[in-house]
Amino acid sequence: MSAVIDAKALTKVYRRGREEIHALRNVDFQVEEGEFVSIIGPSGSGKTALLNVLGCLDTPSGGSLRLNGTETKGLKESELVRLRRDNIGFVFQQFYLMPTLTARENIELPLLFSHKHKNESKNRIDEILQMVGLANRGDHLPGQLSGGEMQRVAIGRALVNDPMIILADEPTGNLDSATSQMIFELFRELNRKGLTMVIVTHNLALARKAQKMYTLKDGQIVGCEDLACVFGRDDIKVQQEVV
Amino acid sequence: MNFLTLAAKNLLRRRGRTILTVLGVAIAIAVLFSLLSLNSGYEKELNKEVNSLGVHILAVPKGCPYEAASLVIHGGVIPKYLTASDLKNVSSIDGVELATPMLMHQFIKRDNKTGKDEPHIIFGIKIDDVRELKPWWKVQGRYFADNETDVMVVGRGLADKENLTVGSTIASGPFKGFAIIGILERTGDQDDQFHFVPLSEVQRVFNKEGKVTTIAVKVKDVSKISKVSEEMEKIPDIQVVTMTQIMGTIMNLAGSARSLLLTVIAIALIISAFGIINTLLMSVNERTREFGMMKAIGASGRDIGKMVLAETIFITLVGGIIGTVAAVVGASLIESFVKGMLPYSPRGSFISLSPELIVFALAFSVALGLICGLYPAFKSSRLTPMEAIRGGFE
Numbered sequence: 001m002s003a004v005i006d007a008k009a010l011t012k013v014y015r016r017g018r019e020e021i022h023a024l025r026n027v028d029f030q031v032e033e034g035e036f037v038s039i040i041g042p043s044g045s046g047k048t049a050l051l052n053v054l055g056c057l058d059t060p061s062g063g064s065l066r067l068n069g070t071e072t073k074g075l076k077e078s079e080l081v082r083l084r085r086d087n088i089g090f091v092f093q094q095f096y097l098m099p100t101l102t103a104r105e106n107i108e109l110p111l112l113f114s115h116k117h118k119n120e121s122k123n124r125i126d127e128i129l130q131m132v133g134l135a136n137r138g139d140h141l142p143g144q145l146s147g148g149e150m151q152r153v154a155i156g157r158a159l160v161n162d163p164m165i166i167l168a169d170e171p172t173g174n175l176d177s178a179t180s181q182m183i184f185e186l187f188r189e190l191n192r193k194g195l196t197m198v199i200v201t202h203n204l205a206l207a208r209k210a211q212k213m214y215t216l217k218d219g220q221i222v223g224c225e226d227l228a229c230v231f232g233r234d235d236i237k238v239q240q241e242v243v
Numbered sequence: 244m245n246f247l248t249l250a251a252k253n254l255l256r257r258r259g260r261t262i263l264t265v266l267g268v269a270i271a272i273a274v275l276f277s278l279l280s281l282n283s284g285y286e287k288e289l290n291k292e293v294n295s296l297g298v299h300i301l302a303v304p305k306g307c308p309y310e311a312a313s314l315v316i317h318g319g320v321i322p323k324y325l326t327a328s329d330l331k332n333v334s335s336i337d338g339v340e341l342a343t344p345m346l347m348h349q350f351i352k353r354d355n356k357t358g359k360d361e362p363h364i365i366f367g368i369k370i371d372d373v374r375e376l377k378p379w380w381k382v383q384g385r386y387f388a389d390n391e392t393d394v395m396v397v398g399r400g401l402a403d404k405e406n407l408t409v410g411s412t413i414a415s416g417p418f419k420g421f422a423i424i425g426i427l428e429r430t431g432d433q434d435d436q437f438h439f440v441p442l443s444e445v446q447r448v449f450n451k452e453g454k455v456t457t458i459a460v461k462v463k464d465v466s467k468i469s470k471v472s473e474e475m476e477k478i479p480d481i482q483v484v485t486m487t488q489i490m491g492t493i494m495n496l497a498g499s500a501r502s503l504l505l506t507v508i509a510i511a512l513i514i515s516a517f518g519i520i521n522t523l524l525m526s527v528n529e530r531t532r533e534f535g536m537m538k539a540i541g542a543s544g545r546d547i548g549k550m551v552l553a554e555t556i557f558i559t560l561v562g563g564i565i566g567t568v569a570a571v572v573g574a575s576l577i578e579s580f581v582k583g584m585l586p587y588s589p590r591g592s593f594i595s596l597s598p599e600l601i602v603f604a605l606a607f608s609v610a611l612g613l614i615c616g617l618y619p620a621f622k623s624s625r626l627t628p629m630e631a632i633r634g635g636f637e
Contacts, residue, residue, distance in 0.1 A: 098252070
């Protein structure tokens with residue numbers, strides 16, 4: 001397998017007035033194609049900063065990042081947009097759905113930005129709605145959907161451009177445990193279909209269901225646990241623990 | 244879904260604010276449309292009135308006072324005359340549609356009732372030319388032909404005063420024996436008091452063969468009156484009196500009114516433009532996180548800018564349509580209001596609702612949207628996804 005994400009010595013420094021905040025310090029991070037990786041760590045440990053840099057939403061202050069073989073350093077904004085659009089799907093904790101658009105239209109939004117043909121779009125959206133279990137809810141507005149359903153719409157939106165990698169930032173943070181479990185199952189199913197998953201979470205129990213679990217603290221990776229032996233086994237009971 | 248439907252749905256999220264902004268644009272466009280349509284209609288009506296004067300310029304012999312008519316009425320005699328060559332020179336001036344010779348003369352006639360001598364004015368005219376100059380003339384009886392002799396048409400006021408009827412003849416004076424073949428319907432001007440006979444007859448009776456007192460000129464384009472009169476001034480022996488001097492003053496007033504209107508329009512539009520920019524900037528600032536999300540799911544800065552611009556054009560176009568419709572519907576109301584404010588208003592309606600003006604108003608509203616949307620669109624497109632995501636999301 002080849003590394004679809006290959007980050008070396010990543011640093012990220014934010015400046016707030018005279019103060020410098022080191023969100024990432026020399027982070028090395030690799031994800032192989034088709035891998036299911038979780039990142040865990042306390043608040044302010046740099047999880048979201050790492051995810052944003054990996055997703056080209058933010059530029060690193062130092063180090064290098066190769067995405068699907070492409071070095072991101074020095075790319076123009078338009079090239080980053082293309083790289084992001086063609087390779088990455090984002091899922092956020094707050095869903096970020098457009099309240100005036102139906103579930104179907106929210107899923108369609110990335111297609112509008114990638115200027116895909118309308119006829120193709122319709123079939124693709126039907127397929128996605130089916131995949132995320134919302135075949136009958138496509139015409140509902142976000143306000144008419146439950147939290148779990150809204151996150152499914154957000155996942156559908158992340159999938160519609162057929163990305164190689166899904167980056168999810170606390171995707172279950174706003175959901176109850178049963179719904180979280182269902183969303184996680186959906187991620188596992190997508191992973192089984194070949195998608196590379198990188199999930200940032202506070203939920204240790206869910207994080208331990210990944211193939212590999214990275215632990216971040218103070219902007220550094222302090223642990224990497226290979227869980228391949230238990231990955232995909234539901235009979236392994238993991239203690240419910242929230243970091 | 245496309246950018247337009249996305250823009251429309253975005254606007255519907257903040258319905259109240261969108262409606263207020265649209266109303267602001269609608270008012271500005273309604274003001275623009277009403278004032279422009281009233282202004283163009285007003286000028287059109289003024290032009291129509293100038294045209295209805297018939298004669299635009301009078302050429303009289305040099306040295307002849309402006310008040311020639313008054314002089315004649317009071318028994319004076321115009322000491323100088325114009326000739327056929329003057330008529331030829333005037334006719335050849337570019338912009339002259341019609342130049343017709345007239346011989347105005349006075350004669351004294353004893354009033355049948357009072358027994359007093361009273362001055363009368365007689366005009367020797369080319370009847371076809373004068374009828375072209377004064378198309379509103381209507382006659383009871385008939386007009387004469389230019390080569391007829393011993394025939395006369397009189398004004399209604401004169402006919403009433405002298406008890407003249409069609410078929411009667413003049414009993415005394417130099418035109419004794421002339422038959423009244425027509426009486427003009429009342430015109431409301433001095434024509435009601437005049438005698439009209441063929442030009443050659445007046446020249447014959449007063450021994451003024453080949454001589455005329457006046458050349459009445461109608462120009463092709465009313466706006467060229469001053470240019471034509473300047474050309475006429477160059478002819479020796481000719482003094483020019485423009486009949487549009489009063490109308491010219493009114494036109495100047497209309498011009499000043501137009502400048503004032505344009506200032507009002509400009510102010511209304513500037514206020515409206517700042518309102519739109521303010522609304523859009525507020526909207527852009529509130530939605531930075533949303534733009535960040537859009538960038539995360541594949542939107543480019545250009546896409547975001549395009550969406551914001553589409554929203555602006557949507558607001559201004561809808562405002563433009565509402566404003567134009569409101570102006571069309573309320574035009575008569577505005578007209579009666581404006582008419583009351585003007586120092587002089589033509590009789591006809593001066594609402595001029597040309598399709599060009601409607602297209603202009605709508606195109607203007609779109610242009611306004613483009614101008615107002617550019618900065619917010621640029622600002623939103625420049626946000627980096629992270630800056631945006633750290634912002635708020637509604």
